[in-house]
Amino acid sequence: MLAKALAIGIGAIGPGIGIGLIGAKAMEAIGRNPEATGKILVPMLLIAAFAEAIAIYALVIAFSIK
Amino acid sequence: MSEGVIHENTLYAEPIAHIGNFPITNAMLNSWLVLVIVIILAILVKKNLKKVPRGLQNVMEMIIEGFLGLFDSVTGSRKKSLKFAPLVLAFFFFILLNNWSGILPGVGSIGQIALIGGEKFFIPYFRGGTADLNTTLALAVIGVVVSHILGVIATGWWHYLNKFLNFKALFEIPKKVLKEPTILIVNPIKIFVGFIEIISELAKIASLSFRLFGNVFAGEVLLASMSAILAWGLPLPFLFLEILVGLIQALIFAMLILTYLTINTTKEEH
Numbered sequence: 001m002l003a004k005a006l007a008i009g010i011g012a013i014g015p016g017i018g019i020g021l022i023g024a025k026a027m028e029a030i031g032r033n034p035e036a037t038g039k040i041l042v043p044m045l046l047i048a049a050f051a052e053a054i055a056i057y058a059l060v061i062a063f064s065i066k
Numbered sequence: 067m068s069e070g071v072i073h074e075n076t077l078y079a080e081p082i083a084h085i086g087n088f089p090i091t092n093a094m095l096n097s098w099l100v101l102v103i104v105i106i107l108a109i110l111v112k113k114n115l116k117k118v119p120r121g122l123q124n125v126m127e128m129i130i131e132g133f134l135g136l137f138d139s140v141t142g143s144r145k146k147s148l149k150f151a152p153l154v155l156a157f158f159f160f161i162l163l164n165n166w167s168g169i170l171p172g173v174g175s176i177g178q179i180a181l182i183g184g185e186k187f188f189i190p191y192f193r194g195g196t197a198d199l200n201t202t203l204a205l206a207v208i209g210v211v212v213s214h215i216l217g218v219i220a221t222g223w224w225h226y227l228n229k230f231l232n233f234k235a236l237f238e239i240p241k242k243v244l245k246e247p248t249i250l251i252v253n254p255i256k257i258f259v260g261f262i263e264i265i266s267e268l269a270k271i272a273s274l275s276f277r278l279f280g281n282v283f284a285g286e287v288l289l290a291s292m293s294a295i296l297a298w299g300l301p302l303p304f305l306f307l308e309i310l311v312g313l314i315q316a317l318i319f320a321m322l323i324l325t326y327l328t329i330n331t332t333k334e335e336h
């Protein structure tokens with residue numbers, strides 16, 4: 001049980017920081033150039049999903065630990 | 067619900083029937099159904115194509131126009147986009163409908179009770195097709211293998227082989243070593259990079275399949291655990307999240323396959 005918690009807990013740190021950075025940079029970009037919101041949003045979501053996928057790997061490992 | 071029945075989200079898809087030794091799993095049944103839906107949709111749109119689009123054709127044309135615009139930004143030319151669009155869009159629609167089918171009511175909640183090792187297990191008749199690693203692995207393998215085949219066709223097999231096993235760099239060493247001695251250092255690195263390329267091809271398949279499977283499966287577990295906490299209202303925002311995740315993951319899978327296709331069919335210049 002502890003192994004499961006550690007797997008997802010530690011595995012979520014990196015992607016969490018990553019998604020935070022992606023969001024921060026996107027907000028910064030929108031702040032600089034509000035007209036580009038539509039252009040920034042879709043790539044931001046895609047890249048956030050990439051970062052999220054790493055947390056998902058940890059989640060799959062957490063599920064598969066017996 | 068009868069007592070003593072174990073409900074759990076298993077990592078693998080459960081078999082619900084067998085044909086000989088071949089198990090029919092619930093995820094497979096679901097992906098067949100999705101396939102039937104995609105085919106029916108395609109036939110419906112194809113049957114009455116008109117110059118001036120109406121209704122369903124209008125919607126499909128809008129979607130495909132949008133996608134072609136997106137594809138152009140990756141491939142760089144409309145000709146290439148049109149060449150890859152059938153494969154990539156097929157991936158997109160198949161994965162999208164599979165992801166969304168996992169959150170339909172009845173999928174994962176209607177099923178039979180089976181005795182496995184003396185314990186009663188609940189086995190649903192349907193399970194989101196992409197919530198099974200076999201499906202996503204198959205899709206990833208198809209995509210990557212097709213990108214290699216098209217790469218060989220587009221750039222020639224000798225050029226393509228040298229991307230992975232760099233014979234060209236190896237043969238260059240004795241020819242040019244007197245003129246430029248630095249080649250003794252540069253070309254072994256090029257050869258080593260080729261080996262890394264081979265590993266990255268395997269990593270592509272692994273990351274594509276695990277990303278999709280993990281996201282969809284984690285979504286199902288999330289919904290199940292939220293429904294276990296409070297079945298009224300609480301799963302609603304998560305259902306919305308799953309609709310979004312299903313769309314984004316289908317889009318990512320399709321766009322990644324398109325990027326691999328584009329990279330492999332473009333001749334790299336030095």
